[in-house]
Amino acid sequence: MSGSMKQISVAGWPSKRGKTSVTFVPAFAREVMATTSAFGWQKTRRRSSRPVYPLAPTIAILVTSDIKRVLRWSFARGKREKTGILTLEKLRFYVHTLLVVKMKSLALIILPLFIVPGLLGSELGGAVKRLEEPTIENAKLVLEELDILIAKGDARTVTLGKKMYRSVKRLFTEEYKINEDRKMAEAREAKAKQFDRNAKQWLQPNIHGEVNKLAASAAFRDARELRRASQWAREKSSKRWSEEVADYERMLGDLQFSKEEEALISLASVLVKVVKKTSWVDRPLLKYDEARIQFIRDRLVNIDRWLTLAAHAADAGGLELSYDFYRKAGSESGRFQVGAKLANQLEREGYFGSAINFWKRLGEVNRANDLQKRKPELSHKDYKSLEGAALTRYVAPACVRISTANGHVTGFFYKEGGHVLTCKRILLGQDDKVLPVRVTLEDGQSFNAKVLGVSEGNDIATLKIAYRVHELLPIGDREDLKLGLTLKLFGLAAKDKNVAEVIPCTVLSPIESWKNQPTSKLALDASGECRGGPIVDHRGR
Structure with a gap:
C-alpha cells in the first residue's frame, strides 16, 4: 500500500509552484474518486463502515478560507497513505464543525430577513389605521407617520411607504378637487335655475299683453350653457377619478404581493368609503370591493x-x-x-x-x-362519489358571479384556461346586443369577460377570462339522469359574498320533448341569482 506521492489538481487552491494543487496519496485519491454518486454523501469502497466524503462534494464545500486552513493543517506534505486516511477522518470532523458554525451564522443573517418584514409590516399597517375615518385631517397625520417610517426604514419599507404615501395623497387630493368641482356645479345649477325662472317670467304677458321672447331665449340659452359646463366638468372629473382609483388599486396589489395584509385591508377599506362619498362622479368598479376585503380579512385571521x-x-x-x-x-x-x-x-x-x-x-x-x-x-x-360537505368543497370554489347592467347570475368554470358556462339571458341588452360582462371569483377578484358564444335554442352562453389555474367541474351525461334522482344546485344568491350556496332539487322527469328540444324537468326552490349555476350529482358532475 506504499507508493510515491503524486499531485491532483484542484481549482482554487494555489500551491507554492504557482499551480492549483493539493497533495494526496495515490490509493487515497483512487479511494475517494471511487464514490458512486457525484452529489450524495455515499460510502466509498473502503472497508470502513463510516462514510467518507467524495471528492467533488468536498471540493464544492471547502471554499472558505477557514476550511482551506484546515485542509493545509490536515494534509502535511510527505504523509503516507495510512496517515492520509486518518487525517481524512479528522478533516471530516473539522468540516462538520465549521459547517455547523457557518450555518448558524447564516441563520442569524437570514432569520431577520423573514422576521423584520413582519414587524415592519405591522408598522406600515399601524401607520394607516387612523384612516378608518377617511378625512383630510387624518390623511395629513398618516402622511406624517409614513414620512417618519420612510426616513428610518430599510429598502423594503421605503419602497412600500413611498407608494402608500403617493397613493393616499393623490386619492384625497383628487377627492378634494371633485368636491370643489361639485360645489361649482351646484352653484352653476342654482344660476341656471334662476335663468329658467327669469325666462318664464319674460314669457309672461306684461301689462301691455306683450312677452319678451328675445330675453327669454337668452335666459334659456345661458341656463343650457351653465348645465353643459357642469356636465363637461363632471365627465372630466369622472375620467380623472377612474384613473386615480386604478392607480390606487395598483398600489393595493403591490401590498398584497408583499404580504402586507394589514395595510392592504385598511387602505382598501378607505378606498371603498371614499368612493361611496364621491357620488357626484361616475362610480368605478372596484377590484378590492367589500366582499374581497372581507375575504382577505378572513384569510388573515384564519390562515x-x-x-x-x-x-x-x-x-x-x-x-x-x-x-x-x-x-x-x-x-x-x-x-x-x-x-x-x-x-x-x-x-x-x-x-x-x-x-x-x-x-x-x-x-x-x-x-x-x-x-x-x-x-x-x-x-x-x-x-x-362525494357526499355532504365534501361535495360542497368540490363544487363551490368553481362557481363565479356573472354581472352585467341587467343584474347578476351564477356561472361556473367548466374548462381550464378561464372558460365559464352561464345563462345567456342576462348578457343580452336591447336588440340582443351583448352587454359588458364582469366575472367575480370566490376570493373577490374581478375580471372583464369575453363572450365566446351564445346558444340559439337554449339559455346557455360561454365566457372566457384571463385566469389560468382555477377549480373546474366536469360535464356530466344527460343519460345518467334518472327519475327521482336527487341533485344539488349551487348558486350565489347573496349579494354580499361570493361563496356559492347549495340548494337541493329532484328530477321529476329525466328527458322530455319541449319545442323539439330534449329537456329535463327539475323541482327546486331557488332565486333568480342562482340562474346559470351548476346542477351536480353526488359525483360532482
Missing part, C-alpha cells in the same frame, strides 16, 4: 389555523380536506403538492375522471391529456 389543519389532514390521509384548507389559505405550493397526491391516489383507485379533473385544476393539462388517452371513454363510475 395559521387553516395551514395547521391542512397539515394534520394530510398526515391523517384526508387529502381532499387538506387540499381545501391549503386552497383557502392561499398556499399554492401546499395545494399543488396535496392535489398531485390526491390525483395519483384517485388514479390508483380507478377514478380516472376525478383524477383528470384534479390535474386540470392544478394546471397540469399534459398530465390530464395523457390520462385521458389511457381512458378515452369516461362514465359515471370513473368519478368518485
Whole structure:
C-alpha cells in the first residue's frame, strides 16, 4: 500500500509552484474518486463502515478560507497513505464543525430577513389605521407617520411607504378637487335655475299683453350653457377619478404581493368609503370591493389555523380536506403538492375522471391529456362519489358571479384556461346586443369577460377570462339522469359574498320533448341569482 506521492489538481487552491494543487496519496485519491454518486454523501469502497466524503462534494464545500486552513493543517506534505486516511477522518470532523458554525451564522443573517418584514409590516399597517375615518385631517397625520417610517426604514419599507404615501395623497387630493368641482356645479345649477325662472317670467304677458321672447331665449340659452359646463366638468372629473382609483388599486396589489395584509385591508377599506362619498362622479368598479376585503380579512385571521389543519389532514390521509384548507389559505405550493397526491391516489383507485379533473385544476393539462388517452371513454363510475360537505368543497370554489347592467347570475368554470358556462339571458341588452360582462371569483377578484358564444335554442352562453389555474367541474351525461334522482344546485344568491350556496332539487322527469328540444324537468326552490349555476350529482358532475 506504499507508493510515491503524486499531485491532483484542484481549482482554487494555489500551491507554492504557482499551480492549483493539493497533495494526496495515490490509493487515497483512487479511494475517494471511487464514490458512486457525484452529489450524495455515499460510502466509498473502503472497508470502513463510516462514510467518507467524495471528492467533488468536498471540493464544492471547502471554499472558505477557514476550511482551506484546515485542509493545509490536515494534509502535511510527505504523509503516507495510512496517515492520509486518518487525517481524512479528522478533516471530516473539522468540516462538520465549521459547517455547523457557518450555518448558524447564516441563520442569524437570514432569520431577520423573514422576521423584520413582519414587524415592519405591522408598522406600515399601524401607520394607516387612523384612516378608518377617511378625512383630510387624518390623511395629513398618516402622511406624517409614513414620512417618519420612510426616513428610518430599510429598502423594503421605503419602497412600500413611498407608494402608500403617493397613493393616499393623490386619492384625497383628487377627492378634494371633485368636491370643489361639485360645489361649482351646484352653484352653476342654482344660476341656471334662476335663468329658467327669469325666462318664464319674460314669457309672461306684461301689462301691455306683450312677452319678451328675445330675453327669454337668452335666459334659456345661458341656463343650457351653465348645465353643459357642469356636465363637461363632471365627465372630466369622472375620467380623472377612474384613473386615480386604478392607480390606487395598483398600489393595493403591490401590498398584497408583499404580504402586507394589514395595510392592504385598511387602505382598501378607505378606498371603498371614499368612493361611496364621491357620488357626484361616475362610480368605478372596484377590484378590492367589500366582499374581497372581507375575504382577505378572513384569510388573515384564519390562515395559521387553516395551514395547521391542512397539515394534520394530510398526515391523517384526508387529502381532499387538506387540499381545501391549503386552497383557502392561499398556499399554492401546499395545494399543488396535496392535489398531485390526491390525483395519483384517485388514479390508483380507478377514478380516472376525478383524477383528470384534479390535474386540470392544478394546471397540469399534459398530465390530464395523457390520462385521458389511457381512458378515452369516461362514465359515471370513473368519478368518485362525494357526499355532504365534501361535495360542497368540490363544487363551490368553481362557481363565479356573472354581472352585467341587467343584474347578476351564477356561472361556473367548466374548462381550464378561464372558460365559464352561464345563462345567456342576462348578457343580452336591447336588440340582443351583448352587454359588458364582469366575472367575480370566490376570493373577490374581478375580471372583464369575453363572450365566446351564445346558444340559439337554449339559455346557455360561454365566457372566457384571463385566469389560468382555477377549480373546474366536469360535464356530466344527460343519460345518467334518472327519475327521482336527487341533485344539488349551487348558486350565489347573496349579494354580499361570493361563496356559492347549495340548494337541493329532484328530477321529476329525466328527458322530455319541449319545442323539439330534449329537456329535463327539475323541482327546486331557488332565486333568480342562482340562474346559470351548476346542477351536480353526488359525483360532482
